[in-house]
Amino acid sequence: MASGFIRLCLIAVLFGGVQISAGQAVPTSQPSADSQSAGMSQIVDEVTLDLAVQDKKHHKVLDLKPEDIQITDNDIPVKMNTFQLVQGDAQTDQLVTMVFDHFEGAGAKTAQTVADKILKMLSSKRYSFALLDFGNRMQLLQSFTADHKAMEQAVSTATANQVVRLSSTSTNAINITTDKADAERIKTAVQTEKNLVAIVRTGVDTAGRHVEPKERAQCQTLLAALQDTQKVMQDQHTRLALAGLLALVRSQQKLNERKSIIYFTSGFQLDSNSKDMVKTISGAAARAGVTFYTVDMDALDVGARHQIDNAMMNGGAPFDPVPKVIAVTPVGPVTAPSLQQQQSGSFNSNPLGSSADFMMRSDDGNPFSGAKSPMADLAKETGGVYIDAQEGVNKQLQQMRENMTTYYQATYKPPIEEYDGSFRSIVAKPLRAGYNVKTKSGYFALAPGAEAGIRPFEVPLLKLFNQSNLPQDVKFYAAVLQFGELPDGNSSTVAVQVPVASLQTIKDTRTNLFSAHVAIVAEIKDKNGTVIEHFGENIAKRGAVETLDSDPSASIILQRHFMAIPGQYLLEVAVYDQDGLKYGAQRTVFEIPQAQITPSLSPIVLVGHVDSINDDNEDPLEPLRYEKGKITPNLAGAVASNAKGVSLFFILHPDPKSSEPAILEMEASRNGHPGRRTPLPLKLKSAGEAVPYLATFKGSSMAPGNYEVKAMMSQGGKTSVQQVAFTVPGDGSVAAGAPGQGGGVAADLTASSEANDSYSGGLLAIIPVTNPVQPPADEEIASLIADAQTHSMGYAESLPNFMCVEVTNRSVDASGSGNWKHRDTLAELLRYRDKAETHTMLEINGVTSNTDREALLKQKGSTLSGGELGGVLKAVFAPSAKADFKWKETDALGSGTVQVFDYHVAKSNSMFSVVGSNDVQLMVGFHGQVYIDSATRNVRRISLEADDLPKDFPTQASVMGVDYDYVVINGRDYLMPISAEVRVRQNHHQAIMNTIEFRDYKKYGSAMKILDYKQVENSKQ
Template sequence: MRSPVPLLVLAGLFSGASLAAPADEDRSIPAAVPTTTFAISTERVKVDLVARDKKGAILRGLGAADLEVYEDGVRQDVESFDFVERLPGEATVAARPATPPAVVAVVFDRLGPGARSFAQQAVLGYLDRALSSKSWMGVFSIDRSLSTLQQFTDDREALRRSLDRSLSLASTSVAGTRERDSIRNAYAGLSTGIGQAHVAAAELSGVPECRNAEDELIRHLEILDSRLLEAFESLERDEQGFAVLHALLALVGGLQPVPGRKAVVLFSEGLAIPAGVESAFRSVVAAANRANVSIYTVDAGGLRATSAADETRRTIDSLQGRLQPENGNPLARGSITTLQPMSGLALLERNEDTLRFAPGSGLGRLADQTGGFLLQDSNDLSTGLAEMDEELGAYYALSYAPKNQAYDGRFRAISVKLKRPHGRLQARKGYLAVKTALPVPALEYEAPALARLDVGPLPTAVPLRLRGLQFPEEPPFSRVPIVVDVPSRGRQDLAVVVLVRDATRRVVAKMSQRYPPAEPGARSEARPILFYRETRLPPGTYSLEAIAYDLRSGAAGAVTSVLDVPAVASGRLRASSLMIVGRAEKLGPDGGAAIPLQYGGVLLYPNLGQPLKREPGQALTFFVTAWPAVERPGIEARVEVIRDGQRVGATRATQLRPDTDGRIQLASSLPLEGFAPGAYELRVTLSDGRDAETRSAVVPIAP
C-alpha cells in the first residue's frame, strides 16, 4: 500500500491541508480483456446446426417438423428454420437471399517449433485447396495476449505472408512433457516402501542407491522438489488457460456483428481447463454460442509416437499408487519430515486435473460445445479442414423464443434432436440468459449481476458509491475514469459490474471485476473495495449503472449516476470534470502507467459523495485539469462557493501556465473550519480570454 501524502497546493489560491490516511482496502486495476463489439439478447435464441448422414455427407431437405429443440429439458417451439447454402464460385446463392461470405479466424496457441511448422503447413494447404474464393480469413497468435498477424481479408498473398511470419514467433515456454515426467517419476513407488521409492528417484537422477540418513534426506528433498514442480505446473496451466480463453473472448466479440456462420480454428498442443479456469471456459462457450461462432480445434502435435491418452494414463497410474493408508506411506514415517501424505480426495482431484490436461479433453470440450469438432492424431488435416469449410457454407439456421422468460443469468443448455436417422449432428450447447445487449461478451460471473439489474427496482442490500469523470485528452473523445466504492466488503464472493448507456439506453461499455475470497471457503474480512476502470467516450450524456453482487448469497446493491461529456475541439480550451478529492497516495519510484488521476508523484482518489467533516486540520480539496489552446497557453482560474443559489465565497483570478505536456493541473484546498453544515456547490471557471469553461461539484458538509 502506498503511503498517504499531503497534496501539493497551488500557491496564491488557498492554504493547504493534508488528506486523511487511506483505510485498508482491496485495490485492483488489472489489464482488461481486449474490448470488442458484441451484442446479445435472449428474447430470441438463434442456433445454427450441421447435419450429416451416415456417410458423412451434408444432410439436406430437413424441415422444422424433423427436429425437436430443448432448453434445460423443456421442448421449445421453433419459429424459423432455414437451410443456408453457398454454392462454389458464388457469393450469395442460398435458400435465403444475401447469404454472407464465410469468415474464418485462424489462431495459433503457444506452439513449439515443430507444432508451429505443422500448423502453418496445414493452413497453407487449406488456403490453397479448401478455402472458398469468397471467404475472408484473419490470422492471430496467442502468447501472453492476443496478437494480430493479419486482419481479416480475402487477399491470399497477404494471408500467406502472415503465415510465413508465424514461423518466426517465439512463444513463452510452458510446462511440458519433461516436467510432467519428473513429477510422475518422483512420485512413482512411494507406496511400496522407503527403499523402492528411493530407487525410483535415484534412477531418475542418476544418484547411486544408498540407505543411510543422507539417503533419506536426499529422498525427501527430491519429493519436495517434485511437489514444487507440480504446484508450478498447475499455476502455469491456469495462466495458459486464461490467456487462451480471454483471447477467444476477444475474437468472438469481434466476430459477433458479422452475419452468418463464423469459425475460429485453434491450433494448440493442449488446453488445460482446471477448476480455476472453468468459469472463463463457460463464458467463452456462452459467448460463442450467442455470436454464431463455431470453434474448431486442432491438436498441433499431430500423430504422436506415444499418444496423449497413454501419457495421461501413466500419470494417473503413478498418482493412484499414492492412495495408501498413512501407515503404508513413507512420508508418514519417522519424525524427520513435515511433508504430509496426499489424501485420497486430493489425489482424485489431481487425477481429474490430469484428465483435463489431455489435448482431447479441453480442446474437445471447446469444439463440441460450440458446434465445431476436434482434429487430432493425424498428420494430414486436409480432410478435416475441408469438412469445416463445407460446414461454413451449408448449414441450418433455426430460432425460437425461450419459454423461460426469467432471465436470471444462468447457463441454459440447448439440445437439438433429429427424428430421422442421421450420422452426426453439430449444434450449440447453450447460452447465458442475459437480456441486455452488450458491447463485449458477458462473463459467467457477470451474468447474474446483469440479470439482477434488469429486474425490478435497484437492490440496496450491498451499499456502494459510483462516480464517473471525463478528461478530454484526445478530442473529440474523452478519457473516462469510473470509480466504484463498496464501503463494507463483508461478503463471500463479490462481483462488481458497471454499464455505460448512451442517451438511447444502448450499452456502449461494460467493465467488471470479481473479488473472490482469499481462500476457498474462507469468509473475507469486512473491508472496502475500490473498483477503477477507464473507457473512451464521444460527446454526449451517459447513464452509469453499477452493481455489487454477492455470487454466493445473491445479495446485491446498485446505484446509477449521470455523466456529461461535453463536445471539445483540439484547438480550443477544454477542461476535465471537477473532482472533490477524498485522499491521496504517494506513487512508487516507477509510478506505473499514467492515469488521469495522477498529480505529479501522487495518485488522487475521488470523494464519491461522502459528507466532509469539519475537523481541525481538515480541508476541502479539489482537482481539475485543463488543456489550453496552443496560441493561448495562459489561462485564468476563479473559484466560487455557492449555497442555496447564493455565492458565499470567491477567490481572485489567478494566472496559470501549462506544463511540458501542454496541460494545467490545478489541485488546491479550502479549510473546512469556516463552513457551516449543509450542501454547497464548488464552482471553478477557467478562461483564456476567448473561451471559458466552468466545472462544478456538489459538496456536503457534515454537522
C-alpha cells in the same frame, strides 16, 4: 536449490472425438454440468440452428427429414419452422479468422504446416481469411482477403521463430528468451493496422485503392476487436488470449457471412475465473454465429496416453524422505535437505492393488482422456472441431471442412415466457437408429432486439433500473469524476467501489484464501433516457483470509472513462452479490458544463492506490493516469488510521491565452483548523495543455479527525479552487506524531482549544509526486513477508492429491556463449498423493517411452530437477534461513499486483548445497527474488542463485526459478507451479538448461476406473 524436483505440467488430455459438428448460427446439444453458462443467445424471436449428422461409420447423412429429428428447448419439444440441407462451398460467403499463440521450434513448424493445409483445403473464393497473433498484444498480420498467397505469407510471418535463450540473472530466472522474428511480426502488424485504420476512416487504403462497402465493414470488425481487447482484459480481469478471442467474437456479431475462428493454441492453465471466461466466449460465439476450431499444438500422442493408462494402473512408489537431490547434472547433483514431508507411513504397502481398486470405482479409466486443452470446450460448445496436431490431422481437417460445407439448418420459435438472461439448453435427438447429431449447446434468453453488448449476468441488474424504489441490500459508492476537456474530448470516469465488508465472502481454510463475487452494471443516460454509455463487470476477488480484518478498506472497483458532450445526464448503477444473493442500486444526476473556463482545476480525487503501468500504449486516453501509474480512487472518503499519508490527484487546465505563469497552492485543514498554504512546483506543457498532478502529504501516522484539502490555481488574475474532504477514524485525542516530524497533516496546526482536538502538528508536507507507485510502508512490508512465510511453510500441506503432465525441455550450451542447442523433450506423468510425488515417463522427443527416470539420470550429461512443490519456498522462507529481504518495486504479474523483493541467505544459514563431479559437497549461500501477491500474500514467482562457488569447483553457477499461478483442481482454485527453469554452468564453459511446464492438473481421487485401451480409443470416434 531446494528439495524436490522443479516441474511444469504439459496438457495431456484425451479428446473423445467429435462425431458430428455443427454449423453456424445458433444453439446445440445438452451442455455438460460445468458448462451451463456456455452456449448462445438470440437477438431475434427465432432460433436458427445448424446441425451436422453422421451415421455409425462417420459418413455424412444427406437424406434426413424433419420428422427424423426431435429438438427440445429447455426440455420442451419445439416445432421446426424450416429445415433444409446446406451443401457445398458455393452456398454462402464464409469468413475464417486464424489466431495464433506464440510457438517455438517444431511447434511453430507444425502450426505452419496445419495452417497451410487448411488454406489448400478451403480453396474456394467464397472464403475470406484474416490472421492475428498474440504477442505483447493482439496484433493483425493480415486483414480479410481471398488471396491465398497473401495468407500463406502471413502464416509464415506468424509462425517464424528465431528464439535466443539469454543468461539468467537474479532478477529474472524464468524462461528468458528473445525471438528475433518478433521484429518482422511487429513491422507487419504496424503496416497492416495502418492500412486497416485508413480503410475504416476513409474507405480508401494506404495505396489509394477504394474498397467495397463489404470489405470496409469487415475491416471495421477487425479494428473494433483490436480496440476492444484491452477493455475486455479490464472488464473481465483475464489474460490476453481470452480477451482477444472474446473481442473478436463480439466484433463479428453483425456480419452476415458464416464465421469461423481457427485458434492455434499452445495451451495454458486456467483458474476458475478463466474457465468462466471460456464459457463467456462460447456463449458470445453462439450468439454471434461464430464457430470455433481449436488446433492444439501441445497434446500428447496416442501412445503417450496409453502410457498414462498404464502408469495409473501401476500405482505410485512409496515416498522416500531421504532424497535431497534438487538437480542432477553431469558434474554431480545439486542437493538440499529434504523439505517435503509425508504425513504418515509409506505411499501404500501395496500400491498396485490399491491404485487398481481406486481406479475401478470411477467412470473414466483415464482422466486425461477428455478435452486435451481447456480451449477444446470452445470447439465443443460452438459446434466446431477439436484438432490434435500431434495426431494425423488430415482426417480431423476433413471433418472441419465438412462442418463448414455440409450441414442442416433448422429454425424454430423458442418457448420463452420471460427473457431473463438465463441459459436455455438445446438438444437435437435423431429418431432414426444409428445416427449422431451435433449442434451448439444452447443460448441465453435475451429479448428480441436486445443490445448486442448485453451479457446474461447483466439482465437482472438492468431490470432494477425500471424500479422506482431501488434495493439497498449491498452498500457501495458510485461517482462520476469529471476531468474537463482533454485532447480526445470532454473526459470523465465512472467509478464504482464495493467494499468487500459489504459482501458475502467464502473462506477456504485449506488454502487460507477468501473469495467474493460481484456483478456490476452501470449506465449513463442523457436527458431523453437514451443510453450513451454501458459498462459491466463480473468480478471474482481472491485474497488472504487475514486481510479481511487487517484491511477493512478492501474493495472491488469498477472504473471506466468515457466522453460526452455538455448536458444533463443520469448515472444508474446496480450491484449483485453473487454469493450473498443480494442487490443494491443507485441513481445520480450530474451535468457536464457547457463551456470550460480557464484557468480551471478538475475535482480532486482522493487516491486509494496506484498500480504500475508497464506498457506506454496501455489505454493512453485514461484520464486517471500519472506517469507510469494508474490511479484508483477512494470513493468512501475514509483513510485508515494507520496510513502514512494521503495522495490526491487532479488535472490542471491553464489559460492558453494568458502569458502569465500559472501558480498552484494547496492547503489542508483538520477539524476546521486550517494549516499553512503551500506553493507547489508546476511544470506546464505546451500552451493550454492539460496537466495531470499528483500530490501527497506524509507523516508517521494520520491523526484521527475530519480533513479538508484545497487546491488553488491562479493565472492572469483568475483563480480556480477545488477541495476534497475525508475522515480518519479513531480517537481524536491521539497524537499523530512528534512536532516537526510530519506527524500531523495540516501545516502549523498547533494545539487547539478544543479539548479532544489537540495534537502535535508538524510542518505541512504536501509535495508533488515524482514516482506515483510508492513503496509500501515498513509495517506493510513486514506483514507481507510474514504472511508469505507462513503460507510458504504450509504450502505442501495445502496441496490436494493431484496428477498432471510435466514436460521438460533440456538444452545444452557447449561453449557457454548463449548458443543453446535443444537436446530432448521429456513428458512425464507426475502424481502427488499424501505429500508424496512419483514420476512415470510418457514420451521422449514425442516417442512413447517407458524409460525409468533413475536410469535416465545415469546417462552422460543427463539433468533433471525439482523443488517447486514446496522445497524452493521453504529454502527461502524457513525461519532458520534468516533471509534478508529488501523491497525493490511494485509490479504486475498476470492480472494481479505483486511486490518484488530481493533477498539473500547467508551460507551459515543455508540448506542449499552443490555436489560436484568430484563428490565434494559445498553448502553455499544464495540470493534471488520473490514476487509476493499483494492480495493473497502468496509467492507467485521465486528464483535462487548460488553464491561464491570456488573457481576450482566443477560447477560454476546454479540458478533455479519457479512461477506459480492458480489452477482449478476438483472445482477449487489452488496455487500450483506452472513453469520452472534450472541452469547449471560447469567448468567455466558448458551450460545446461531445463525449462519445465506443468499442465493439465487433475484431481488424484475417485474419478477413475480401468478401461481397455481400445475403449479409450473408440471413445474418440
